[in-house]
Structure formats: structure tokens, C-alpha cells
Amino acid sequence: MEKRHCHEIPCSFSSLLFFLLFLSLHFPSSVYTLPKEYFISCGSNTTIFSAGRNFTGDSNSGNSLSFAIEGKSITVKDSNRSTKTPPLYQTARLFKQKSFYEFEIIISGTYLVRLHFFAFSSADNLSAAHFDVSASGFSLLNNFTLKNSISTSLIEEFFLSISIGKFSINFMPQGSSFAFVNAIEVFLAPEDFIPNDAPHISRAGSSNSNYEGILSKALQTIHRINVGGKDLTPENDTLWRFWVPDDSYIYMPATAKSSTFHSDKPNYLDGISEYIAPDLVYQTAKEMNISSDGPSNTFNITWSFNVSKNARHFVRVHFCDIISKTLGVLVFNLFIYSNFSIVIDPYDKTGQLAAPFYFDFVVDSDDSGVMNFSIGPRANSDEKTAFLNGLEIMQIVGESGSVSGTHKPKKTRIFVVVGSIVGGLGLIGILAVVIGLCLRYRKPKTVENWEWSPVAVHRRGSSHNRMPEGSVIGSRVPDLNLGLKIPFAEIQFATNNFDAKMIVGKGGFGHVFRGTLRNGIKVAVKRSQPGSGQGLSEFQTEIMVLSKIRHRHLVSLIGYCDEMSEMILVYEFMEKGTLRDHLYNSGLPSLSWRQRLEICIGAAKGLHYLHRGSAGGFIHRDIKSTNILLDEDLVAKVADFGLSRIGPPDQTHVSTGVKGTFGYLDPDYFRTQQLTEKSDVYSFGVVLLEVLCARPAINILLPREQVNLAEWGMICKKNGTLEQIVDPSIKSQINPNSLRKFAEIAEKCLQEYGADRPAMGDVQWDLEYALQLQQTATWREPHEDSATDASAMLGLPNIQRFPTLSMSVEKDDMPILREDSANIWASEVFSQLRIDDAR
Structure with a gap:
């Protein structure tokens, strides 16, 4: 390479020139050094060391920093010094009228501005402060107060483009209130830390053009997430930032698992340094939760973040492939709001493993107040997984009153000086750089590979729900059909x-x-x-x-x-509505006993398929008469899968918070919080009694002993008044053997412990036998049934039950769905359609 340069100019000079210019063009962040100004401890007269920074007291007349305080203000101090309040938050400066800090800026560029607030105990109730903050034309905080943050410190962080000259931060009390601040940071970020333009993602998912003029705006940090890692504090961040774990933001946590890079340091490439994000961010990640014996998860990983509605946000997404064992096999999709996707190809972006890279976007939020990000594998990828290391969301909060939309920071750093020194030789140097780059070994591509693609639906054997490449789908929920x-x-x-x-x-x-x-x-x-x-x-x-x-x-x-x-x-549309509609309180014609048996058999078949069918392993968790619907021919269909969970047959139970409807709720599930398919069997047993007596499972208007249907049945058995629980409209229709068998089925379903209950397949078979007995009037052999009369039909066990309460417990995990059948396509759902009292 050097020999080729010798054709134009002497090798030694060209090499030196090449070296200097190459550094100036390609490694601006590598020469960045952490600044020492401005870090201000407000209301203090001493210098306070905090997380690697010396905060100078603004009351220290001997400080040599170029800043001033204008306007009427007073200093306040923490009246309870015995607390564990950090020294930086034991003093504050309080403003009764519009006032400002003024700083002398000697280098133009992007600056981090942090305002620290802590409402410590003092004669002035700091939590009652109500004020605005602006900075040289940027509106930073409006109607700001700490009423909801009085027990912890609050740091508001902004990125602003500031030119050489005076820079002021203005505090403006609202009405008769006041303003205050505990500490201020104003320091220069690495060069080109924030770009002036980035791909613009509209609400509809369109990204046909770049958003330009980012540097003319103020950016307020809303979320900074260390995906797969722990809390990072200023002590272990390169720019004294806070990063928080992603666990509380992830939707369906079981879809993801954490990964850790055990090497000492990521492989930083040109233009990427530890200042973009610290090593600890790139050394951890979340990846798809896939087991060694096959996928345990077939759905994208999704994170949801609260953001301002209908606002514009600058988003930075961090990646570092610490999970691949070889190069070039992992390609996956990143989704934003599920209606925009980009292909993430780590090899195409970096050309090596464990090399950090990132993407910037400007994203318009919708009116939901939530911003979703998802990752998932591509169909043509060798590795069916995906990963994410970090995420930053900054709201664009204002226009600059003094900086135009095309503003670029003035280049006043040392390498610009070097460039001016070489003067007329600059052009030759640039040519040398170009020639040198051309002759280098293959450099990894840096062109972003954009692709319009639909939300991935991971299934086999069906193209029914696949969308063509190039589609843009405006779906707010990932992984839907x-x-x-x-x-x-x-x-x-x-x-x-x-x-x-x-x-x-x-x-x-x-x-x-x-x-x-x-x-x-x-x-x-x-x-x-x-x-x-x-x-x-x-x-x-x-x-x-x-x-x-x-x-x-x-x-x-x-x-x-x-x-x-x-x-x-x-x-x-289910023409006949719910089973409950036809049992009581609707005025509809009463169902015959045979019709009731056929309906119960149909529902049992649906549940049996659910538990053990070709797509089996699902637990319904909310079986009741309002979730069994009837078509125009009175064919029963199970509905409402909003509370469902996966419970594969090879598992004994699923540990989960209790959900369901009281009166139908399995007492074993309630006691242990271990959900099994037998929980559905118990609920179905209650439905059988509901079908038999035509009354609700719970009726609080009845006398106390009659409120719970199952308990009432046991009381009637004990008192010898079993006829009270049979619907009078069908008493004369029921064959005694059919009725006896039906009562036996209900008794088995309502056993206290799930292990003692039958499977839905057995329940279905027994109900079909009860129907056969009703149709043929065939008496069972003595060895098949020892009962001698129909009055024993409700000899129910003494089932332990629990106090009446609503069982719609707090938010629970979403189900983790498996991919069991190659021939099943999405066309079914469970949900109440004609319900007066359903969830």
C-alpha cells in the first residue's frame, strides 16, 4: 500500500499525512476525553466528588469556572443531615423569580445537560415547587414539580446542540411558587454523538425519507435500557449515564432469556466506541428462549415502553452479536410498533462477532402512549433466534430559537487544526486516504439493509397467512395472524x-x-x-x-x-347465544334433557381437543355456561380464550397466578396456584350441575346455604331433598339411569384434588354413554353401576370450598404457545359473543 503512495509523494510524508487525516476522519470519538466542566453543586460552597466528577459549589467565590448566576436566589440546605442523603443532594439553589445560570461555551457541539432534583427536608417545601426550565431557546421542562418524586432524586437529561458563546439555563417559577435545582451538568459529548438526520418512522410505518434537523432540536432522555443486564450507574458508565434492566418492560418474559459475553471487552470497530454505550451494555443481551431439544418459544420478543402520545422520538437500538458461534449465520428482524421492520445482519454490519453496532431512528408515537419494539427470526435465517443489547428513547421536546435546522457543530478540534496546517496538501492527503482504503482488506459493509416485511408469523406447512415481501402491516401487536x-x-x-x-x-x-x-x-x-x-x-x-x-x-x-x-x-355469529341463555333468566324455550346432553358432549369434545388434540396443551381457565355458545342447530362451541395458558400434556402443572370466575374455580388451583387441565375439568363439572338444575353457579340473592351451587347440592343430599336441584322442566324427561350416570360424572369432575378427576376424554365418553342410556333406556349391568335408584344422583363428595371473591387477579403472564401441527391454520377463537355478565 505504501509503495503505491510513493508514486505521488515521498513515502514517509504521505504515510504521516495519511495517518493524521485518517485519524481525523475515522476516529473522532477515540480522542474524546471526559471533560471537567461544567459540573455544579447548587447551593454549596464546597467541591463535592460524585461518581467520578468534581461538582463545584456555586457559592464558592474562588471557583475558576466560567459561569454565573443571574437573578434573585437563595441557598437551602438539608435540615436533617443525619440521613443517608448523598452530599450532592444536601443543598439546592432556590429561585423566587426568573433566574438563570450562564455558561461560557468555547467549543461548539452536542452537549449533555443534566438537571438534578431532590426534595430534601427543609423549611421550604421543595416538593411544592412548580416551575419551567428553558435553555437558550429550548423548552426543557414545563409545569415541572416533584410532588410524586419526593423520596428519591430525579435527573432530567437532555442533548442540545450549542454554539460558541453564552449558554443559559433559565428557571421560571409558576405563579406564586418557586423553582430550585440541586446540581447541574453541562458537558461536551463525543463528536457526532447525535446525527443530524435518521430514518423517519411514521405512525403508519412509512420510512420513505430521513428526518433532518435533529441537531436543531432538544432531546430529552425517556428510557435507557440495558437489555439482559443489570442496573448501570454513573460509576460504571462512560458518560455517567444510568441504564436500567429490561425485565419490567418485556412482554411475555418466557419468550426471552439473558445471555452474557465472558470476554473482557467487545470488539469496537471504526466509529464505535465505549462512549456510545459502555462495555457492560454490549456484554449482555436478551435472546429468544430456545431449548436444546427444540424451540420452547415460537414468538417474537417484545418490549413495551410508556411514551408521550403523538410525539416524536429519537431512538437508538444497540446490538452486539455475543450469541453466535460462527459468522454470517444469524439474520433477524427488528420491528418498531409492529408495522415497520428492518433486517438486522450482524455480519453485514460488522464482519465479526462481538462487535457493537447500532441503528438510529426518529419514530412518531401514536395515541396509545406505548411504543413497542420486537425482535424475531427471519424465515431464511440459518439460526432461528434474535437478540438485543440496549435501547435508548429520547423525546424531541423543542425547537432551538437560535440554531437553524441545518446547523452542524463547528469543527474546532485539534484534527481540524492539523488539516489547516497541511493546507494545500490536504487534497493529496484525501486522495491518499481513498487509495489506502481501496487497497485495504475487505471492509465490512456499513450500508443499512432496509426491508419492508410483514410481522413474522412462525408456522410450518401453511402459506395461508403469509404476506408477500414488501408489505407494510399496521399491526400494533406482534405475532398475530x-x-x-x-x-x-x-x-x-x-x-x-x-x-x-x-x-x-x-x-x-x-x-x-x-x-x-x-x-x-x-x-x-x-x-x-x-x-x-x-x-x-x-x-x-x-x-x-x-x-x-x-x-x-x-x-x-x-x-x-x-x-x-x-x-x-x-x-x-352464534345464532342461539350462550348456554346460560337457554337455561335460565332469558325467557327462551327450555332445552330438553337430550339437547342438554348433546350440548355437554359437544363442549366436552372441544375441551378434550384443547387439552390433548393435535394442537393440544392449552388450558382454557374460564369454563362456564356463558363461554359455551350455540349455533342455529344448537351445536355447542367453546368460547373465550383470553385467560388461556399452555399446559402441555407432559407437564404436571403450570405455576401461575389465579384467574377465573368464582363458582367455577378449581379449589385445588386456588390453593396451590398450580394450573392443570384438571382445573378445566372441575369448572366443567360445575357447568354440568348448572345444566341439571338451571341456576347460576353463584347466586348471592339466595339464602347463604344455597349461594354456591355445588354446596347446595351437598346440603340437599344430606337433607334428602335432592329433587330441589333438578330443573322442574326436565324432571319427567330424564331416564333414571341416564340421570344417575350424569350425576356420577359431575361427582368425578368435582373431586377436591385434580389428580382424582377424570380427563376430558373420559368425561366425553361417559356423557355419550349417559345420552345412550337416555335414548335406549338400557339398564346397566350390576357390575357397571351399583346405584339402585335415581335419587342417588347427587351424592356429591364433601368438597372443600373457599370464600366468595372475584378471581380476576392482577396481570398475569401471556401464554407461551407451541407449534404442534403443520396443517393447522388460524381460523378459530374463543370469546363470549352474547353475554350479559361475562368478563
Whole structure:
């Protein structure tokens, strides 16, 4: 390489020139040194050392730093010095009127500005302060107060582009209140730390152009996340930043696992240094939770962050491939809001393992107040996994009053001086750089590889729900079946713009409307409403679960809509409504005993398929009469999978918080918090009694001993008044043997301990036998049934029960869904469609 340079200029000179210019062009951050100014301890007259910085007291008249305080202010001190309050937060400067700190800026560039607040105990109630903060035309804080943060310090961090000259931070009390601050940091960031432009992601997922003029704005740090790692404090960050773990932001935690890089240091490449993010961020990651014997998770990892609604954010996403064993095999997708995706190819970006890189975006938030990020494998990737190391979200909070949108920091650093010294030889030097770069060994590509692609749906053997490459899907929830998406306009048409006359039911999720699609299909439309008891998790659960199953006795999903923050599920319309509607309190004709048996058999078949079928392993967790629906031929179909969990047959239980509906809730599950498929069996046993006596599982209007249906049955047995629990409208229809068998089934289902209950397949078989007994009037052989008369039908065991209470317990994990069948395509769902009292 040097010999080629000798053709133009002497080797020694060209090499030196090449070296200097190469450094100036490619390693600006490598020569960055941590600044010593400005770090101000407000209200203090001493220098305080904190996390590697010396904070100079602003009351110290002997300080040599170039800053001043203008306006009327007083110093306040912590009145309780015996506390463990850090010294930096034991003093503050308080402003009764508009005042400001003024700093002398000698180098133009991007600056970090941090304002520290702590409402310590003093005669002035600092938590009552109410004020605004601005900085040289940037509006930083509006109507700021610490009323909700009085027990801990609060640091507000901003990135601002500041030119040479005077820079002021203004404190403006609101009304008769006051302002205060405990400490201030104003220091220069590494050169080009924040770009002036980045790909712009609109609410619709469009990224056709860059957003320009970032440097003319103020950026406020909202979230800084160390994915897969621990808390990082200023002591172990290169720019004295705080990073927090991602665990509280991750959706469906079981989809991810943490990974750690055990080498001493990541492999930093050109333009990337430890100042972008510290080593500890790049040495940890979250990756997809895949077991050694096959995937235990087939769904993307998703993080959700609270952000301001309808605002603009600068986002930096950090990657470092610490999980691959070889180069060039791992390629995956990054999704933002699930409607924009970019292909992440670590090898294409860096060319080596454990090499940090990052992507910057400007992202417009929607009106949900939540920003979602997901990662997931690509179909053509050799490795079906994905990873993320870190994430930063900064809100763009204001325009600069003195800096234009095309502002670039003035280059006043040493390498610009070197460039001016070489003067006329600069052009030759640049040519030398270009030639040298061309002759170097292959440099890893740095061109970002953008791709428009749909949200990944990880399934085998079906192309029914695959979207073509180049599609942009506006889905606010990842991993849904995109082939089932229905435009909001189509749903408006089907329901006559959600006409109140079309309402056929109401539950905790929202209203259920009857509708007709343009192709003539009758549908039930369940639309979420703000403040409903159900939400995003149950909405996503129903769709994901039903992408795995299909059965005659499970209600079919026609589609869903999640446009404009709507959560709408569209099902086949069940003409006859709920089983409960036909048992009591509806005025509908009474069902015959034979019809009731057939309905119970159909529901049992659906549950058996759910537990052990080709897509089996699901536990419904909310079986009740309102979640068993009837079509126009009275064919039963199980509904409502919003609370479902996976419970594969080879597992004994799933440990989880208790959810369900009291009266149907398995006491063994309630006691141990260990969910099994036998929990559904218990609930189904309660439904059997409900079918038999045509009354609710819980009726608080009845005398105390009759409130709980199962307990009431035991009392009737003890008192010899069993006839009270049989629906009078069917007493004369029931064959005694059929009734005896039915009571036996209910008794088995309602055993106190799950291990003593039958599987749903056995329940289905016994119900079919009870129907056979009803149809044929065949008496069982003595060895098959020792009962001698029908009055023994409700000889129920003495089942332990628990106090009445609502069992919609706090937020629980979403189910982890498996991919069991190559031939199952998403077309089924479980949800109440005509319910008056459902969730």
C-alpha cells in the first residue's frame, strides 16, 4: 500500500499525512476525553466528588469556572443531615423569580445537560415547587414539580446542540411558587454523538425519507435500557449515564432469556466506541428462549415502553452479536410498533462477532402512549433466534430559537487544526486516504439493509397467512395472524358504524355487535372499550391461540382489527347465544334433557381437543355456561380464550397466578396456584350441575346455604331433598339411569384434588354413554353401576370450598404457545359473543 503512495509523494510524508487525516476522519470519538466542566453543586460552597466528577459549589467565590448566576436566589440546605442523603443532594439553589445560570461555551457541539432534583427536608417545601426550565431557546421542562418524586432524586437529561458563546439555563417559577435545582451538568459529548438526520418512522410505518434537523432540536432522555443486564450507574458508565434492566418492560418474559459475553471487552470497530454505550451494555443481551431439544418459544420478543402520545422520538437500538458461534449465520428482524421492520445482519454490519453496532431512528408515537419494539427470526435465517443489547428513547421536546435546522457543530478540534496546517496538501492527503482504503482488506459493509416485511408469523406447512415481501402491516401487536386482518372500514360497514341497535351482548372486554360482511357472512364483532376489564394481553392471546387450533366445537375467528388503537375481534355469529341463555333468566324455550346432553358432549369434545388434540396443551381457565355458545342447530362451541395458558400434556402443572370466575374455580388451583387441565375439568363439572338444575353457579340473592351451587347440592343430599336441584322442566324427561350416570360424572369432575378427576376424554365418553342410556333406556349391568335408584344422583363428595371473591387477579403472564401441527391454520377463537355478565 505504501509503495503505491510513493508514486505521488515521498513515502514517509504521505504515510504521516495519511495517518493524521485518517485519524481525523475515522476516529473522532477515540480522542474524546471526559471533560471537567461544567459540573455544579447548587447551593454549596464546597467541591463535592460524585461518581467520578468534581461538582463545584456555586457559592464558592474562588471557583475558576466560567459561569454565573443571574437573578434573585437563595441557598437551602438539608435540615436533617443525619440521613443517608448523598452530599450532592444536601443543598439546592432556590429561585423566587426568573433566574438563570450562564455558561461560557468555547467549543461548539452536542452537549449533555443534566438537571438534578431532590426534595430534601427543609423549611421550604421543595416538593411544592412548580416551575419551567428553558435553555437558550429550548423548552426543557414545563409545569415541572416533584410532588410524586419526593423520596428519591430525579435527573432530567437532555442533548442540545450549542454554539460558541453564552449558554443559559433559565428557571421560571409558576405563579406564586418557586423553582430550585440541586446540581447541574453541562458537558461536551463525543463528536457526532447525535446525527443530524435518521430514518423517519411514521405512525403508519412509512420510512420513505430521513428526518433532518435533529441537531436543531432538544432531546430529552425517556428510557435507557440495558437489555439482559443489570442496573448501570454513573460509576460504571462512560458518560455517567444510568441504564436500567429490561425485565419490567418485556412482554411475555418466557419468550426471552439473558445471555452474557465472558470476554473482557467487545470488539469496537471504526466509529464505535465505549462512549456510545459502555462495555457492560454490549456484554449482555436478551435472546429468544430456545431449548436444546427444540424451540420452547415460537414468538417474537417484545418490549413495551410508556411514551408521550403523538410525539416524536429519537431512538437508538444497540446490538452486539455475543450469541453466535460462527459468522454470517444469524439474520433477524427488528420491528418498531409492529408495522415497520428492518433486517438486522450482524455480519453485514460488522464482519465479526462481538462487535457493537447500532441503528438510529426518529419514530412518531401514536395515541396509545406505548411504543413497542420486537425482535424475531427471519424465515431464511440459518439460526432461528434474535437478540438485543440496549435501547435508548429520547423525546424531541423543542425547537432551538437560535440554531437553524441545518446547523452542524463547528469543527474546532485539534484534527481540524492539523488539516489547516497541511493546507494545500490536504487534497493529496484525501486522495491518499481513498487509495489506502481501496487497497485495504475487505471492509465490512456499513450500508443499512432496509426491508419492508410483514410481522413474522412462525408456522410450518401453511402459506395461508403469509404476506408477500414488501408489505407494510399496521399491526400494533406482534405475532398475530396477518391473513386474518380486517380493515376498520369493513367492520364499520358490517355493524352500520357500530349502531347501538346491533348490540347483542356486553362483557368486560366491551360490546358485542351483530353484523354482516360485504360477502354476506354473519359475524359477531367484539369491540374493546376504554377502561374495560380486558385488554391488549387477552386480545393478543385469543388471536395467537386460535392460530393453533381448529375444531367443530370451538368458535371460529373470522378476523381481527387493531387499527387506530382499536382492538376488535370478529367471529362466526352464534345464532342461539350462550348456554346460560337457554337455561335460565332469558325467557327462551327450555332445552330438553337430550339437547342438554348433546350440548355437554359437544363442549366436552372441544375441551378434550384443547387439552390433548393435535394442537393440544392449552388450558382454557374460564369454563362456564356463558363461554359455551350455540349455533342455529344448537351445536355447542367453546368460547373465550383470553385467560388461556399452555399446559402441555407432559407437564404436571403450570405455576401461575389465579384467574377465573368464582363458582367455577378449581379449589385445588386456588390453593396451590398450580394450573392443570384438571382445573378445566372441575369448572366443567360445575357447568354440568348448572345444566341439571338451571341456576347460576353463584347466586348471592339466595339464602347463604344455597349461594354456591355445588354446596347446595351437598346440603340437599344430606337433607334428602335432592329433587330441589333438578330443573322442574326436565324432571319427567330424564331416564333414571341416564340421570344417575350424569350425576356420577359431575361427582368425578368435582373431586377436591385434580389428580382424582377424570380427563376430558373420559368425561366425553361417559356423557355419550349417559345420552345412550337416555335414548335406549338400557339398564346397566350390576357390575357397571351399583346405584339402585335415581335419587342417588347427587351424592356429591364433601368438597372443600373457599370464600366468595372475584378471581380476576392482577396481570398475569401471556401464554407461551407451541407449534404442534403443520396443517393447522388460524381460523378459530374463543370469546363470549352474547353475554350479559361475562368478563
